Amino acid sequence: MHQTRILIVDDELIIRESLAGWLERDGHHIMTADSGEKCLEILKKQSFDVLLVDIKMDGISGVDVLKHVKEHYPDIDVIMITAFGSIPSSVEAMKAGAYDYLLKPFDPNELGVLIEKLIEHQSRKRENYYLKEECKERSRFESMIGQSPAMQEIFDLIQDIRETKSTVLITGETGTGKGMAAKAIHTSSPLKEGPFVSVNCGSIPEHIMESELFGHQKGAFTDAKETRKGRLEMACGGTLFLDEIGEVPMRMQIDLLHVLEEKIFYKVGGTQPISANFRVIAATNSNLEKNIQERTFREDLYYRLNVIAMTMPPLRKRKEDIPLLANHFLHKFVQEINKPVQRISREAMDEIMLYNWPGNVRELSNAVERAVVVCRSHTIESTDLPIVTPECRGKSHPTGGTLHDIEKHHILNTLVENDWNISRCATLLGIDRSTLYSKIKRYHLKKDPAGRA
Amino acid sequence: MTDTTGGLPFILVSPTQGISSELAGRVGEAVGDFFGYPIKVIQLLQHIDFAFNPDRDQYHSTRILEELASLAPERCIKILALTDKDLFIPILTHVYGEAQLNGMACIVSTHRLNTDFQLSEKKIFERIVKESIHELGHTFNLRHCKNQGCLMHYCRSLEDVDLKSSQFCRYCEVLLSDAFV
Numbered sequence: 001m002h003q004t005r006i007l008i009v010d011d012e013l014i015i016r017e018s019l020a021g022w023l024e025r026d027g028h029h030i031m032t033a034d035s036g037e038k039c040l041e042i043l044k045k046q047s048f049d050v051l052l053v054d055i056k057m058d059g060i061s062g063v064d065v066l067k068h069v070k071e072h073y074p075d076i077d078v079i080m081i082t083a084f085g086s087i088p089s090s091v092e093a094m095k096a097g098a099y100d101y102l103l104k105p106f107d108p109n110e111l112g113v114l115i116e117k118l119i120e121h122q123s124r125k126r127e128n129y130y131l132k133e134e135c136k137e138r139s140r141f142e143s144m145i146g147q148s149p150a151m152q153e154i155f156d157l158i159q160d161i162r163e164t165k166s167t168v169l170i171t172g173e174t175g176t177g178k179g180m181a182a183k184a185i186h187t188s189s190p191l192k193e194g195p196f197v198s199v200n201c202g203s204i205p206e207h208i209m210e211s212e213l214f215g216h217q218k219g220a221f222t223d224a225k226e227t228r229k230g231r232l233e234m235a236c237g238g239t240l241f242l243d244e245i246g247e248v249p250m251r252m253q254i255d256l257l258h259v260l261e262e263k264i265f266y267k268v269g270g271t272q273p274i275s276a277n278f279r280v281i282a283a284t285n286s287n288l289e290k291n292i293q294e295r296t297f298r299e300d301l302y303y304r305l306n307v308i309a310m311t312m313p314p315l316r317k318r319k320e321d322i323p324l325l326a327n328h329f330l331h332k333f334v335q336e337i338n339k340p341v342q343r344i345s346r347e348a349m350d351e352i353m354l355y356n357w358p359g360n361v362r363e364l365s366n367a368v369e370r371a372v373v374v375c376r377s378h379t380i381e382s383t384d385l386p387i388v389t390p391e392c393r394g395k396s397h398p399t400g401g402t403l404h405d406i407e408k409h410h411i412l413n414t415l416v417e418n419d420w421n422i423s424r425c426a427t428l429l430g431i432d433r434s435t436l437y438s439k440i441k442r443y444h445l446k447k448d449p450a451g452r453a
Numbered sequence: 454m455t456d457t458t459g460g461l462p463f464i465l466v467s468p469t470q471g472i473s474s475e476l477a478g479r480v481g482e483a484v485g486d487f488f489g490y491p492i493k494v495i496q497l498l499q500h501i502d503f504a505f506n507p508d509r510d511q512y513h514s515t516r517i518l519e520e521l522a523s524l525a526p527e528r529c530i531k532i533l534a535l536t537d538k539d540l541f542i543p544i545l546t547h548v549y550g551e552a553q554l555n556g557m558a559c560i561v562s563t564h565r566l567n568t569d570f571q572l573s574e575k576k577i578f579e580r581i582v583k584e585s586i587h588e589l590g591h592t593f594n595l596r597h598c599k600n601q602g603c604l605m606h607y608c609r610s611l612e613d614v615d616l617k618s619s620q621f622c623r624y625c626e627v628l629l630s631d632a633f634v
Contacts, residue, residue: 018515018542024554026607027596081544108545109609 004119005047008032009039009065010054010081015104019052022108026115036060040068045272048076049122050115055082055089055101063093070097072218072227077118144180145328148318154181154310161308162188167260169245169305170283172312175362178283179243181312186239191279194238199231202244209252211268220269232265235278245305246286246297253298260304280305315357315364325361326352329368330380341372344380355387370428374418386428408443411436420447458491458528464589465529467497467521471537472563476581480535483582484589490530497524501536514540514551514560521558531592533585534560550584552591559588566611580614590625593632598625 006028010016016032024030031046033039037060039053051069055062066078080093080101090101099121100114144151158181161168168185170178179198186196204212211221215230232240242248248256259265260280264273282305291297315322326344334341344352348371357363371384411429418424426436439445464485468477474494481492504516517540521532540548540562549566552559566580583604590605598605601613603622608614621629 012543014543019544021515021551021554022542022545025552025591025597105541105544105546108548111545112607112609 004028004049004115004122006030006050006052006115007039007042007048008052009034009036009057009062010052011035011057012054015054015081022111023115026112028115036062036065039065043069043073047272047274048073050118051076051078052102053078053080055080055093063089063096066093066096066098074226075229077122079114079118144177144184145325146318146321147324148313148321150313150318151321154312157308157310158184158188161185163190164308165189165191165279167279167305167307168281168310169288169302169308170281170310170312171288172283172285173314173358173360174285175360176312176314177361178285178312179241181310182239182241182243182281182283185281186241186279189239189279191238194278195235196239196241197231197235197278198241198243200243202247209249210255213252214255214265214268215270216268217270220267224269227267230267232259232276232278233267233274236275237277239279239281242280242282244284245282246284246288246291250296250298253301257298257301257304260301315360319353322353322357322364323349325364326368329365330372333369333372337369337372339372339375340378341375341380342378344368344371345382348380348382348385351382351385351387373424373428404443407439408445411439411443412445415440415445415447458493460528461491462528462530463491463493464488465497465526465532466492466494467532467534468494469496469498469501469534469536469538472535476578477535479578480533480581480585484533484585487586488589488593493529495526497521497532498534501538506541509541510539511541511547512536512538513542514548514562515542517560518551518553518556518558521560522553522556525557529557531589532558533589534558535563535581535585536560537563539564550588552588554591554596555594556592559585559592561585561588566614568611576615579619580611583614583617583619586619590621590629593629595621595625595628595632598622600624 006023008016008019008023008030010019010032011034013034016034020030020032031042031048033042036057039051040060051065053062053065060068062080066080069076069078077099078097080090080098081104082090082093082101083104090098093101099118102111102114144155146152146154162185168182170181172178182198183196186192199213201209211224211228211230213230213232215228215233216224218224218227242256255265259276263276265276266273288297288302292299292302315325326349330341330344352364352367359366367386368380370386371380375381375384411425414425414428418428422433422436426433429436431439464481466477466481466484468474474496477494481494485492498517498520501512501517503520504512504514506513517534517536521534525532540551540560542548542551547565548562550559550561561581561584563577563581566584567577586604595605597607598621600606600622601616602618603625604617604619605621605625606613606617608617
């Protein structure tokens with residue numbers, strides 16, 4: 001569990017000691033500073049979650065400490081300690097961003113409740129951030145489904161490694177559920193109460209990757225207007241999931257290797273080491289061994305990551321799971337889209353089973369979602385599926401012709417099948433509405449009153 | 454006084470003014486059973502006036518603990534002091550008790566445990582024992598526990614004290630056994 005790190009800043013020894021003693025018994029990690037100057041010095045070397053600051057101190061005052069903290073360490077919450085005569089300063093402190101203030105001497109319950117509330121507030125703040133990030137990756141985190149021997153092997157491996165914190169390298173084709181497996185490893189590990197921080201290494205531009213991963217100190221570079229935590233620091237006490245690790249630039253590979261070897265890292269522009277107290281799970285659909293030969297991936301990093309290897313099977317190698325998955329997605333999308341579709345017809349299921357699914361589970365999920373959208377009865381039929389099997393390929397698409405001819409024909413078919421509903425067609429074709437309009441114009445496509453393609 | 458500890462390490466229960474040796478003996482028996490140590494009842498401090506703060510009309514518990522710890526006799530592993538005086542630490546309005554975390558001494562005040570005159574003596578005794586074990590738990594390096602039924606839970610009210618059980622939760626039990634390793 002995350003231990004709250006509290007720094008008590010007060011020039012009276014007796015106050016520091018009694019408060020520290022009391023809070024230590026609550027299980028918090030406590031440090032004290034006897035002046036504002038000392039506090040700022042400590043903050044340069046160590047991170048804290050909460051500061052308890054006496055408002056009235058010689059030298060740098062409590063309010064000045066607060067202002068400095070809010071500017072340089074905005075993640076730290078500050079509670080002001082105030083005496084009866086200092087109420088106006090407390091108002092000023094609240095305006096300057098203090099979380100709350102306590103009038104001394106305070107009731108032990110008041111202090112306990114305030115600290116509890118603050119810890120909850122902080123953990124909610126952290127959680128909100130992760131949730132926002134995770135929403136973007138939501139489709140990856142379906143529950144893992146499968147009864148096939150291939151999936152049972154995966155479940156067994158997750159079970160076997162549940163007590164360890166060793167690094168895991170998950171390989172597998174696109175759409176096989178590498179992200180889901182990572183999440184499953186996290187939730188069955190001792191770190192499950194901690195955060196699961198996912199980083200898609202392929203989606204972060206190289207120039208901001210260092211700051212994104214390691215965080216930065218205020219002023220470390222032109223745009224560093226304030227000190228910011230990176231994904232590694234956010235993952236402390238939990239799991240760091242590095243998706244598409246094969247896409248990490250060489251320079252960053254050196255930094256990651258250093259983190260895995262030394263178990264510490266630094267913010268960009270920072271001098272204070274931060275303990276890498278998290279488990280790393282990396283995933284890739286590239287052949288890293290080939291990348292090593294081509295010198296685009298470091299061999300030493302590969303061995304550091306590949307402590308436990310897990311390979312997600314492609315859907316074509318676990319066909320017995322397809323009906324289970326298809327029905328799972330059917331129920332999911334029926335609820336989401338709110339349509340009275342109840343089943344997948346036998347013929348449609350046969351077609352689903354015959355198809356090769358190069359895009360794996362993700363492609364199956366998309367296909368079922370599309371079928372639920374276009375289905376006009378209680379049962380999904382073959383015609384509702386966007387699958388291009390050898391049998392149906394001849395029916396709806398021209399076998400020859402230029403790429404333009406094929407595109408024109410496919411767009412027209414989709415428009416007719418969906419009553420020229422532009423939004424739905426754009427979604428199904430994977431393009432935006434304006435692109436679809438421009439293509440309709442370019443190919444001179446017109447709505448046939450008889451509805452024929 | 455006869456030594457009933459058989460030369461073994463023991464927990465010392467020290468009543469201060471206002472607490473009878475009889476009550477100290479009964480509390481000692483309960484905490485001795487709980488922690489599995491022999492008990493000695495000795496009044497280490499004749500008075501605690503040195504800790505009195507006239508501005509607050511209360512006694513500064515931290516100072517009492519320091520004094521008690523300096524008086525620990527040989528083989529004494531922990532000291533539990535009992536007082537009927539109202540205790541404080543400078544930053545807080547009052548405390549039910551205080552302990553030296555992973556240290557020698559702790560103290561429990563009955564002052565705020567006995568606010569309802571209709572309360573049975575048995576109930577008050579239960580509260581004193583619970584708070585005594587709680588404070589002694591701190592001297593064995595146990596922190597407050599989130600489990601509301603655990604004796605190491607920090608109680609916000611006397612109702613909460615009554616509601617918590619007379620046992621440690623399984624985690625605090627393990628942590629307590631770690632303290633003896």
